[in-house]
Amino acid sequence: MTRPAPASLLTIFGATGDLAQRMLLPSLYSLQAEQLLPDKLRILGTARSELTREGFAELVANTIHERIPAEECNEAALRGLLDRLDYIPASVDDDASMAKLAAKVEELRDGDVLYHLSTAPRFYVPACRALAAHGAADAGTRVMLEKPIGKDLASAEAINDGVAQYFDEDRVYRVDHYLGKEGVQNLIALRFGNVMFEPLWNARHIEQVQITVAETVGVEGRGDYYDDSGAMRDMLQNHLLQLLCLVAMEPPARFEPTAVRNEKIKVLRSLRAIGRDHVASESVAGQYSAGAIDGVAVPGYAQELGRDSRTETFVALRAHVDNWRWSGVPFYLRTGKRLPSRCTEIYIQFRKVPYSIFGGRAGSDMLPNGLLIRLQPEERIELDLMAKTPGLDRSGLRLSQVALDLDFHEEFANARRRISYERLYLDAIEGNGTLFVRRDETEAAWQWVDAILDGWRSANIAPKPYPAGTWGPSAAVSLIERHGHSWRD
Secondary structure, eight states: OOOOOOEEEEEEETTTSHHIIIIIHHHHHHHHHTTOSOTTOEEEEEOSSOOOHHHHHHHHHHHHHHHSOGGGOOHHHHHHHHHTEEEOOOOTTOHHHHHHHHHHHHHHOSSEEEEEEOSOGGGHHHHHHHHHHTTOOSTTEEEEEOSOOOSSHHHHHHHHHHHHTTSOGGGEEEOOGGGGSHHHHHHHHHHHSOTTTGGGOSTTTEEEEEEEEEOOOOOTTOHHHHHTTHHIIIIIIIIIHHHHHHHHOOOOSSSSHHHHHHHHHHHHHHBOOOOTTTHHHHEEEEEEESEEETTEEEOOHHHHHTSOOOOOSEEEEEEEBOSTTTTTOEEEEEEESSOSSOEEEEEEEEOOOSSOSSOHHHHHTOOOOEEEEEEESSOEEEEEEEEEOSSOOTTOOOEEEEEEEEEHHHHTTTSOOOOHHHHHHHHHHHTOOTTSBOHHHHHHHHHHHHHHHHHHHHTTOOOEEEETTSSSOHHHHHHHHTTTOOOOO
């Protein structure tokens, strides 16, 4: 497929919102500072806020000064970004304002247009409908959609169907910001850029895979949203399943959108269903109670919410990818809030050597090799190997496990830590959809998750309490240990 021309206009819906100020505007500044934005690109902000162009430029400047360290802030780059800006207030439920927005788009564009809907998902279809009604959704336009795409398969299909009336699938860029992280892209490089890993990347050599996304924070003022989603919908359905796909997928023919996404959808369709008969043994839901994080007392979820709730803040699953490569290998997935530390990591445990030549004490010291791919808070790759313990011993060699450790911040000390939206914006502006999620991926993920949620409802499974500052309910430990494995904490 021919890649579209770089966008001449980026239009950000929700341009004054929290995501824009935390992630989007700083990302655009960084791209401007590194001269990665197309020369003729204009940036049009829109939101309900009644701002002028000058008022929006002031907001952007204040945001950059607040978010970018002073020693890294280049005033010339900031002026360059401000020169690209324009703003017009609009609301998707106000046709007159949308007509003015469409006219402004037509005035500013000099080629393709990228719309970024940084709004609540319920506005996706109305926004696309309004743009199309006013002639601003032609073949030279494309649209970025933030997660979540719905809250179940039915609502995801409704959103996708609605957007598809106005934007062809190859013009829809569904965002999972984890795919913009350097560490995630390093996973792809590790697998497919090194000859030693791919021959071992299968059930013959791998014993188990663990994927953990842990947060120390609670709901942080997002209680009403979170209580309607929970850990399963908010984190597992998108972030963890995308990481699972990148670990488990077959090598794509090329690093390009169709090839990569074709391999990811095969993984999702190979996931063994966890339905009503299996949720009790293959899944655990938890909800944090009062406890302590880093020695500071914190309230429980119900206290933060101000009411009782059956929403899960923790999920652990034992999943299987039923295909030739991964048959019999468990994938343990775990995510939660108010856990002891903030981390996102993938741990791959290889099988033990089939026979120890060392015997005796050395033989009993043998541990399986492991590969740790940590994505945050720091990016690192660690390979656990067996080596001789220094010293003399009459009984023969003594072995110890040692780590070969690649710390990316140390190795690339001069490289700046990037916001994931820098990569995503650059790709979307240039029309590269490789790191975005295709419709069939979204719906296949929801289909798998819906079966688990249905099983919980059918069995009336309530989340098990766990004190804040711990690694979830004790049942999560039992989930993995009954199969002879242990969480890597």
